[in-house]
Amino acid sequence: MTFRNIPTQALLLACLTTTLLTACTPNPKAGHPNPAPPPTSSGGTSPGSSASQQGSPASTSASPTAAPDRPSTAQGVTLAAAEQFVRYYSNLMNYAADTGDTTALLSASDPGCENCKTYADFITKSNAANGLLVGDYHEHVTDVPELTRGEPGFAGGSATLSVGAYTSKETKADSPLVSKPSKYTREFSLSTQSGNWIMYEMKQTKQ
DSSP states (O other): OOOOOOOGGGOSSOOOOSTEEETTEEETTTTSSBSBOSSSSBSSBOOSSOHHHHOOOOOOSOOOSSOOOOOGGGOSSSHHHHHHHHHHHHHHHHHHHHHSOOHHHHHTBOTTOHHHHHHHHHHHHSOTTTTSEEESOOEEEEEEEEEEEOSTTEEEEEEEEEEOOEEEOSSTTSOOEEEOOEEEEEEEEEEEETTEEEEEEEEEEEO
8 A cells, every 4th residue: 555755854764564554554453453454464463373372362441432532732733742642643543443433533634644544444344342353452652752843734753652462353254363562663744733733644663
């Protein structure tokens, strides 16, 4: 899959990963429902033994009833707000993985963000609510070490994140894909909308 160009001045680095974020496309099935959905091997899934063979990964907490609100610290278009937005966006991805509801996630994404849509499409079909995503699939942003302003209205950088062990399937008839705990680097570009940052494009690679 190809992706639109990320403004070069908005990013410090450049490319993405597997399973949830696989081979430069969000791919939840590979290493956690990250901005890159399933089978292109992205995001940390290692298809191999089934959950029954290795033991089912510990499941995450009960599904939330509403999408998280954008925190006040993620409002505005400062670089400090950009960092908090990146963390907030990760929470929206986790909510979508829990429920299959991608409304809030897509509202915080630019309409042209292909990896955002790829992830949303996958998680709509495979999520914890319908039993096709099981385990410690929530991603946890550990740091946002790179942030810079680019062209007017854009910012970009990278974040590091981790995901636990989980299993995922595209349909109930599929054999589960098993993802081991993994760490990733997410490169992203943000744009502005209505006075706040939104996700313009992102790529993720396994560390």
